[in-house]
Amino acid sequence: MTVETIKNWRELNPLGWSGLVTDEDLFTSPEWLRIEEEPVGPWHSKDRAYLAAVGPRGAEAGLIALLFDESVTEPLCRTDLYVAGLDPALDQDALSRDLLPCVMAGGWFNSRVLLAPGLSGGARRQAVESLVAAAEDFAADSSAGSIAFSCVGAQQHELRSVLTDAGYLALPTGPRHVMSVGWDEYAGYLGSLRSRQRLRVRKEHQRILDSDVSTRVERMDGSNVADVARLARAVEGKYEMDATSDQLEEWFRAIAAAPIPNVLFTADRKGARCASTLWLSRGRHLYGFHSGADYELSDGLPTYFETAYRMPMDYACASAGSIGVLEYGVDSDRAKLNRGSTALDQYVYLKATSPEVQRRLEAGLTRSSTVTG
Missing domain, CATH: 3.40.630.30 (Gcn5-related N-acetyltransferase (GNAT))
Structure with missing residues (x-):
């Protein structure tokens, strides 16, 4: 299994991306991603990467990663605004400086890694780990200050486990x-x-x-x-x-x-x-x-x-x-x-690309704001 980075929605279907998308995944479908690529609307991303774990039969797993900066004002797309909303005592200017630009992975609705039906347990875990690592690489290459999975369902046990092991901070968000x-x-x-x-x-x-x-x-x-x-x-x-x-x-x-x-x-x-x-x-x-x-x-x-x-x-x-x-x-x-x-129930999983910022972030948020991964 190798990870490929795709930049254009038209290149997804030849890999079999649509076969990964369920009825719950409208906003990671090629039909929606074509809209994401147009320079329109209030939530337009500055850059994007569609990450596909590819095996002999095509895409076995997929993850989208979208890059946002201060031009977008939606907290679902801005880690600094989301964290500031959790604890008003935190310095908003410092949060923006430390956490922007940010990468939102998995989509802003039902954030998850797309997995092919029938993929075995070991292969599933490997695919999730590989794609999370690839999203972090995209964040680093984009000089992002943070990466977040903004709406991870409580039932996404595999993804939550991988993110916890990778050092992400789990924070509460509203239910879907x-x-x-x-x-x-x-x-x-x-x-x-x-x-x-x-x-x-x-x-x-x-x-x-x-x-x-x-x-x-x-x-x-x-x-x-x-x-x-x-x-x-x-x-x-x-x-x-x-x-x-x-x-x-x-x-x-x-x-x-x-x-x-x-x-x-x-x-x-x-x-x-x-x-x-x-x-x-x-x-x-x-x-x-x-x-x-x-x-x-x-x-x-x-x-x-x-x-x-x-x-x-x-x-x-x-x-x-x-x-x-x-x-x-x-x-x-x-x-x-x-x-x-x-x-x-769902959660935000957040990680600053700087270990120092991550430590400050964890120390700055009250213990009651975090959840068990």
């Missing part, structure tokens, strides 16, 4: 929320909720029915992408994110043009769009990608909950089994749990 779709109609989903949750969900929907809001299911394309970006920018602004309307629109246009099925759940009021949620599909998984809202036009109506929860679940239940899981990602834990999500 999923909803399994086990019903052929929305009433079945409602019946699965506890009575208080069911009452809340019904009241939210009734408020929409009693209002002048109309809803639709669409596909995002050139005809509506500007509205999607406008509403997304309003949400970004509410949470003090720096993405501009132009960045979001060019990003969404690239996504709409990619061979990734999408679905858009929308709400209109007074002749204008007041809310939408964009979902992307891989296999039987539907990923909640971005929400948008015109808060003034929505005027306190639960348009977000309608487009983010009721409509996607109704759509999934009516899919005749073609959608099995709704992926809700991180954050808003209470809202998601109240609507029946399952929270999957």
